[in-house]
Amino acid sequence: MAHSRTQAPRNGSSVLGTSIKGLLLTAGVAAIANIGRKTAVQAPTAMADDWCAGLAREHKATLAVIDKLQAVSPEHPERRTMMMISLTHMISKHAMQEENVIYPMLRRGESAEAADALNREHGQVKAMLYELNHMEKGNPAFVTTLGELRSALEEHMREEEDSLFPALRERLSEDENRKLSREMNMAGLMLA
Numbered sequence: 001m002a003h004s005r006t007q008a009p010r011n012g013s014s015v016l017g018t019s020i021k022g023l024l025l026t027a028g029v030a031a032i033a034n035i036g037r038k039t040a041v042q043a044p045t046a047m048a049d050d051w052c053a054g055l056a057r058e059h060k061a062t063l064a065v066i067d068k069l070q071a072v073s074p075e076h077p078e079r080r081t082m083m084m085i086s087l088t089h090m091i092s093k094h095a096m097q098e099e100n101v102i103y104p105m106l107r108r109g110e111s112a113e114a115a116d117a118l119n120r121e122h123g124q125v126k127a128m129l130y131e132l133n134h135m136e137k138g139n140p141a142f143v144t145t146l147g148e149l150r151s152a153l154e155e156h157m158r159e160e161e162d163s164l165f166p167a168l169r170e171r172l173s174e175d176e177n178r179k180l181s182r183e184m185n186m187a188g189l190m191l192a
């Protein structure tokens with residue numbers, strides 16, 4: 001019986017080459033999908049040339065997601081889990097923008113103590129998100145903790161929107177505010 005030899009690949013391609021091409025193609029598609037996701041998640045602030053208004057829009061969107069989540073019945077724990085993933089993602093992206101760009105700028109002025117307090121509050125919010133993500137989603141404690149998260153966020157947002165952020169915007173020149181908006185959007189893109 002004739003021994004069959006493996007045929008040499010044509011056009012210089014090889015099995016290994018083909019799988020590398022496949023991998024590159026998959027990576028390319030994934031990268032394009034990722035850009036789409038980043039753009040969509042970043043949209044509320046990327047379209048804003050005013051960092052203050054952009055953050056206020058994200059605050060509103062976050063509370064709206066919590067309200068929707070509160071309306072989900074305990075009989076749909078999987079839906080609660082999926083919404084918790086979205087909520088955690090949007091709050092993390094928002095926190096990245098504030099902690100990495102806005103709060104350091106607050107600290108440059110006379111508001112170092114305020115920046116410390118805001119960072120501490122973010123820490124508490126992250127701890128509540130952690131508890132909610134690890135909690136049995138059908139458990140009545142889930143809605144109670146979610147309500148506590150909403151109250152904490154609302155108070156934190158009110159302080160930012162009503163006093164600290166407008167004061168910072170006022171202190172900066174038009175050019176500095178524009179630069180701050182650009183830097184904030186870049187920080188958001190890292191996590192969007």
Ligand SMILES: [Fe+2]
Nearest residue numbers: 055098157160
């Ligand atoms: Fe905020």
